[in-house]
Amino acid sequence: MHEFEYLRPKTLVELRRALDRGAVILAGGQTLLPELKSRSRSIGALADAKAVLPEGIYLDAGRLIIGGAATHAEIASNDTVCAETPALAQLADQVGDPSVRNRGTLGGALASNHPAGDWPAAALALDAVLHTDGGNVPFKAIAAGSEDLAGRIILEVSFALAEDCAYSKFLHPAARYAVVGVFVALGSDDRRVAVTGLAKSGAFEWADAGTCDAPLSIRPGHQAIREDQLASEAYRHALTRELLREAEAMLGTDGPRAVSIAQGQPMSRAISQHV
Amino acid sequence: MKISLKLNGEERGARIEPRTLLVDLLRDDFRLTGAHVGCETTQCGACTVLVEGRAVKACTMLAAEVSDKRVTTIEGVATNGQALHPMQEAFRTHHGLQCGYCTPGMVMLALDLVRRYGVPDEATIRHDLKGNICRCTGYQNIVAAIRSGAEAMATGSGTE
Ligand SMILES: Cc1cc2nc3c(=O)[nH]c(=O)nc-3n(C[C@H](O)[C@H](O)[C@H](O)COP(=O)(O)OP(=O)(O)OC[C@H]3O[C@@H](n4cnc5c(N)ncnc54)[C@H](O)[C@@H]3O)c2cc1C
Numbered sequence: 001m002h003e004f005e006y007l008r009p010k011t012l013v014e015l016r017r018a019l020d021r022g023a024v025i026l027a028g029g030q031t032l033l034p035e036l037k038s039r040s041r042s043i044g045a046l047a048d049a050k051a052v053l054p055e056g057i058y059l060d061a062g063r064l065i066i067g068g069a070a071t072h073a074e075i076a077s078n079d080t081v082c083a084e085t086p087a088l089a090q091l092a093d094q095v096g097d098p099s100v101r102n103r104g105t106l107g108g109a110l111a112s113n114h115p116a117g118d119w120p121a122a123a124l125a126l127d128a129v130l131h132t133d134g135g136n137v138p139f140k141a142i143a144a145g146s147e148d149l150a151g152r153i154i155l156e157v158s159f160a161l162a163e164d165c166a167y168s169k170f171l172h173p174a175a176r177y178a179v180v181g182v183f184v185a186l187g188s189d190d191r192r193v194a195v196t197g198l199a200k201s202g203a204f205e206w207a208d209a210g211t212c213d214a215p216l217s218i219r220p221g222h223q224a225i226r227e228d229q230l231a232s233e234a235y236r237h238a239l240t241r242e243l244l245r246e247a248e249a250m251l252g253t254d255g256p257r258a259v260s261i262a263q264g265q266p267m268s269r270a271i272s273q274h275v
Numbered sequence: 276m277k278i279s280l281k282l283n284g285e286e287r288g289a290r291i292e293p294r295t296l297l298v299d300l301l302r303d304d305f306r307l308t309g310a311h312v313g314c315e316t317t318q319c320g321a322c323t324v325l326v327e328g329r330a331v332k333a334c335t336m337l338a339a340e341v342s343d344k345r346v347t348t349i350e351g352v353a354t355n356g357q358a359l360h361p362m363q364e365a366f367r368t369h370h371g372l373q374c375g376y377c378t379p380g381m382v383m384l385a386l387d388l389v390r391r392y393g394v395p396d397e398a399t400i401r402h403d404l405k406g407n408i409c410r411c412t413g414y415q416n417i418v419a420a421i422r423s424g425a426e427a428m429a430t431g432s433g434t435e
């Protein structure tokens with residue numbers, strides 16, 4: 001790691017001042033520290049923000065509000081999340097591993113918007129809004145690239161409460177991020193599907209997803225499709241369709257609302273229910 | 276910068292560079308070499324320790340972040356004059372290790388599992404072992420050891 005200054009602001013005002021002087025927020029560090037260690041990023045100063053960022057979880061005006069500093073582990077075990085949106089609790093429980101979940105935060109996951117991250121898919125399908133110190137930003141504007149955080153602090157994130165929702169993820173065998181992940185949310189009069197891991201530019205809303213029996217073509221706008229040693233473009237497309245079936249098959253059941261499927265494991269739900 | 280922390284129950288202080296990793300603080304400054312560095316890239320879990328009772332990868336946390344916090348390493352798990360903590364004893368009994376490189380991290384992660392689940396079932400143990408890699412054992416005996424260690428702790432032969 002290159003040298004940097006370590007700041008520990010005691011209030012949001014102090015944090016804001018540190019950022020205005022060029023410091024970078026350190027939340028759980030599970031994305032930032034690996035970047036600093038590999039020297040793919042170097043910074044002048046870090047502002048350790050965990051102590052001043054909200055971490056509470058509650059319902060407000062028909063939406064689920066989660067503090068930016070809430071960790072994946074806290075979200076996974078939170079009673080409100082488990083009762084209202086089990087898919088989010090179970091998604092959180094399938095991020096990385098327990099040690100990563102004990103540190104990594106929701107704010108960090110959405111700020112870094114990893115192209116194969118799980119939270120960006122959930123945030124799009126559940127119409128998430130980032131409450132920042134500079135006003136509200138819909139996550140879809142960030143995902144579409146029409147807005148960026150521009151140094152703002154994510155204080156809280158609000159999610160729509162769906163009638164039902166589910167997430168299916170095809171696991172990267174080493175990194176445990178998604179190769180592809182599909183989040184489906186049913187509202188009272190709409191259905192939203194968001195896909196992560198497929199487009200190079202990150203998660204997007206699959207507006208013409210069709211139904212699981214007749215999934216339409218995947219058109220992430222004009223974005224390029226990810227392709228690596230793990231999965232070709234065609235393979236990722238095929239996975240996306242299968243994962244949509246998997247996610248839809250979970251809706252309305254007594255079973256889980258998020259699954260991680262490892263290489264070599266059959267897509268049991270899709271096979272038993274749709275073949 | 277100067278930090279102080281409660282390390283394995285004792286108040287300790289150190290003078291560090293801000294970029295010092297927690298695992299380097301433990302190994303180089305405090306000579307607690309139980310937390311191993313297997314990958315240094317957050318993948319293997321050999322460096323797992325507890326901060327405020329929760330498992331973290333000490334290669335992916337700054338030493339500065341544990342200032343005023345409680346840190347427990349493998350050297351600190353056996354207390355009250357025990358030779359081994361019940362979880363360590365269970366790894367020994369069940370042959371949950373071969374070369375031992377991953378073992379301190381496995382034991383610390385197991386203590387986090389016990390904190391959350393009491394006696395976790397096999398599926399839960401396997402789910403939560405995703406970030407702790409063992410190149411020797413094939414995991415079977417590690418899973419058995421964690422289960423048995425958790426049972427021993429539940430019946431009171433354990434502490435922590
Ligand atoms: C081994 C491993 C496995 C992982 N597996 C998965 C996985 O399966 N799925 C997945 O989705 N993710 C995965 N992750 C990533 C993990 O989810 C993210 O690292 C984490 O959520 C990022 O949050 P953080 O608090 O650690 O952010 P940090 O690393 O502290 O920060 C990341 C970036 O966000 C900025 N930032 C942080 N908080 C805020 C805020 N409140 N406001 C504004 N900007 C902010 C920081 O300045 C920084 O640029 C994995 C990571 C590791 C190391």
Ligand code: FES
Pocket residue numbers: 311312313314315316317318319320321322323332333334335
């Ligand atoms: S050395 Fe920390 S995870 Fe491998």
Ligand code: FES
Pocket residue numbers: 371372373374375376377378408409410411412
């Ligand atoms: S016992 Fe050798 S790595 Fe696990």
